[in-house]
Amino acid sequence: MDFIVQLAIYSAIASIAAVSLNYVVGFTGIMSISHASFYGIGAYGTALLLTKTGLSFVPALLLGVLITGLVAAFASVPILRLREDSLMLVSVGFALIIHSLMLNWQSLTNGPRGVKSIPRPEIFGISLTDKNFYLVLCLVLLVLTIIIFYKITKSPYGTVIKGIRENEEVMKNYGYNVSKYKHSVFVLGAIFAGLAGGLFASYIQYISPESFILLPSVFMLIMVILGGMGSIGGSIIGAILITVIPELMRFAGLPSSFAAESNQIVYGIILFALMYWRPQGLFGKYKI
Amino acid sequence: MSLLQIKNISKSFDGLKALHNLSFNVNDGEIVGVIGPNGAGKSTLFNAIMNHINKDSGDIYFDGINITKKPTHQIAGMGIVRTFQDSQPLPQISVQENLDLAFKYQTDISLVSVFGRHKFLQEEQQVHFTKIKELLHEVGLGSKLNVQAQDLSYGQGKLLEMLKVIASDARLILLDEPFSGLFPEMIKLVTKLIYDLSASGKTILLVEHNMQLIEEICDRVIVMDAGQKIADGDFKTVTKQQNVIDSYLGK
Ligand SMILES: Nc1ncnc2c1ncn2[C@@H]1O[C@H](COP(=O)(O)OP(=O)(O)O)[C@@H](O)[C@H]1O
Ligand SMILES: [Mg+2]
Numbered sequence: 391m392d393f394i395v396q397l398a399i400y401s402a403i404a405s406i407a408a409v410s411l412n413y414v415v416g417f418t419g420i421m422s423i424s425h426a427s428f429y430g431i432g433a434y435g436t437a438l439l440l441t442k443t444g445l446s447f448v449p450a451l452l453l454g455v456l457i458t459g460l461v462a463a464f465a466s467v468p469i470l471r472l473r474e475d476s477l478m479l480v481s482v483g484f485a486l487i488i489h490s491l492m493l494n495w496q497s498l499t500n501g502p503r504g505v506k507s508i509p510r511p512e513i514f515g516i517s518l519t520d521k522n523f524y525l526v527l528c529l530v531l532l533v534l535t536i537i538i539f540y541k542i543t544k545s546p547y548g549t550v551i552k553g554i555r556e557n558e559e560v561m562k563n564y565g566y567n568v569s570k571y572k573h574s575v576f577v578l579g580a581i582f583a584g585l586a587g588g589l590f591a592s593y594i595q596y597i598s599p600e601s602f603i604l605l606p607s608v609f610m611l612i613m614v615i616l617g618g619m620g621s622i623g624g625s626i627i628g629a630i631l632i633t634v635i636p637e638l639m640r641f642a643g644l645p646s647s648f649a650a651e652s653n654q655i656v657y658g659i660i661l662f663a664l665m666y667w668r669p670q671g672l673f674g675k676y677k678i
Numbered sequence: 679m680s681l682l683q684i685k686n687i688s689k690s691f692d693g694l695k696a697l698h699n700l701s702f703n704v705n706d707g708e709i710v711g712v713i714g715p716n717g718a719g720k721s722t723l724f725n726a727i728m729n730h731i732n733k734d735s736g737d738i739y740f741d742g743i744n745i746t747k748k749p750t751h752q753i754a755g756m757g758i759v760r761t762f763q764d765s766q767p768l769p770q771i772s773v774q775e776n777l778d779l780a781f782k783y784q785t786d787i788s789l790v791s792v793f794g795r796h797k798f799l800q801e802e803q804q805v806h807f808t809k810i811k812e813l814l815h816e817v818g819l820g821s822k823l824n825v826q827a828q829d830l831s832y833g834q835g836k837l838l839e840m841l842k843v844i845a846s847d848a849r850l851i852l853l854d855e856p857f858s859g860l861f862p863e864m865i866k867l868v869t870k871l872i873y874d875l876s877a878s879g880k881t882i883l884l885v886e887h888n889m890q891l892i893e894e895i896c897d898r899v900i901v902m903d904a905g906q907k908i909a910d911g912d913f914k915t916v917t918k919q920q921n922v923i924d925s926y927l928g929k
Contacts, residue, residue: 541792541793542789542792545787545791545792546778546787547787547788547789547791547792548792549771549775549778549779550779550787552768552770552771552775553768553771553775553779555770556768556769556770556771557768559730559762560762560765560768561751561779562728562730562749562750562751562754563728563730563750563754563759563760563762564754564759564779564780564842564846565751565752565754565755565846566751566779567749567751567786568751574789578789675770675826676770677770
């Protein structure tokens with residue numbers, strides 16, 4: 391039971407990250423591979439505020455998210471100046487820089503040793519050290535995330551960002567300030583990645599730079615592509631599948647060391663299968 | 679005063695002069711044809727007006743305001759709309775969404791507004807939209823509002839592009855080969871839409887290779903060759919000019 395709750399918590403956190411990544415990549419067409427970096431900034435921000443300042447959970451999480459948004463606002467200036475392949479490459483560059491900062495800015499981040507003993511939260515006197523309560527918190531925030539992105543993407547604003555995905559030049563010629571929209575999408579997406587990261591840090595209680603290198607960004611992208619670009623429900627299914635598949639493989643009796651390795655094989659095969667047979671993903675309407 | 683003033687604009691691509699000291703005016707309400715051989719610089723002219731490309735020199739005025747260096751979206755917001763050569767609607771969104779986007783032209787939707795009042799159209803726009811819906815029926819797209827634009831035929835796509843132009847309600851309309859690849863009956867529909875636009879007071883610049891259509895539709899014709907204006911006047915006069923015959927019509 392404990393194990394199921396834990397998987398549910400991971401799935402909910404992954405879902406928040408995947409839905410917000412879909413907003414950036416699937417709805418707006420900004421091909422960024424730096425989502426795990428914002429996830430990581432949210433995680434580090436929250437963890438450091440909790441351990442170093444003694445701030446309690448809610449303000450620490452909110453500040454962590456705010457910091458993520460600020461970093462995204464600055465990073466988006468050089469990143470969004472480029473498009474398509476070039477944008478993808480600079481977003482990789484950004485991810486490398488952030489990872490390197492986590493490793494080398496030792497006085498702040500504690501370097502490769504990571505941040506230990508991150509306290510689990512207490513909200514309104516209820517201790518969420520109990521996993522069940524933590525799951526409830528994660529689910530509440532997931533539902534909030536879904537409502538927010540659902541409302542945005544169904545609104546005229548959502549039509550505009552889909553138009554930008556389809557053709558930026560045409561949108562400019564119809565009077566839309568494309569770059570302004572893209573910045574706001576990028577920052578909001580990052581903010582929710584930061585939220586997911588903060589939740590992750592406080593749950594797992596120990597983070598290190600290794601959790602936020604490039605690979606997790608790729609995994610998040612696989613969740614989105616698997617579920618379908620531009621489908622919020624799809625991203626949640628994608629997040630759950632990608633979270634649960636490795637555990638199922640362990641159940642299937644594979645030795646855990648091998649299971650960890652074979653994860654990546656499975657993800658790789660999923661990507662091949664999608665690109666060849668179902669580029670719109672399980673529930674998506676749009677092709678990359 | 680002229681609605682559009684092009685003053686000595688030049689643009690080179692790696693030494694190739696796509697626009698060379700080009701100047702002309704367009705008066706309010708005119709339909710002006712822009713003709714010339716492939717590579718003459720017609721599409722580049724549209725790109726220059728919208729500041730889609732940086733010009734090397736020259737100035738462009740719209741309604742008396744210098745728009746030479748304004749960003750594209752601001753130029754569009756002032757009331758100019760352009761179609762791209764061979765343009766098709768945005769493929770992976772619906773016909774309705776394509777029209778909505780053309781509509782909201784000039785407006786600026788903030789993220790905050792998403793959570794407040796989220797009516798797409800203001801009341802007066804509603805009237806305009808009713809008109810567009812009628813037009814949709816007229817051109818045979820009435821049942822296609824919820825269809826993804828990529829599922830339309832090529833010709834239907836071009837018609838939708840014209841309806842988007844109408845929806846935008848821009849004062850100056852730049853059409854880059856709106857008839858290319860169309861069957862005769864579609865050509866008739868597009869022609870009618872252009873006449874409608876003109877009747878409602880719009881000013882139109884039309885790039886087209888079909889001389890019959892140019893003669894039929896345009897009040898005036900500008901002939902371009904190698905980035906320069908080589909003739910400017912009514913169709914009959916211009917097409918008798920020897921340099922026009924040599925560089926374009928003779929071929
Ligand atoms: N973005 C560009 N880069 C390089 N050359 C260009 C570009 N756009 C246009 N040209 C060149 O400028 C010339 C004029 O092109 P264009 O305006 O498309 O002609 P037209 O529309 O009259 O057929 C052509 O020689 C074309 O190859
Ligand atoms: Mg052209």
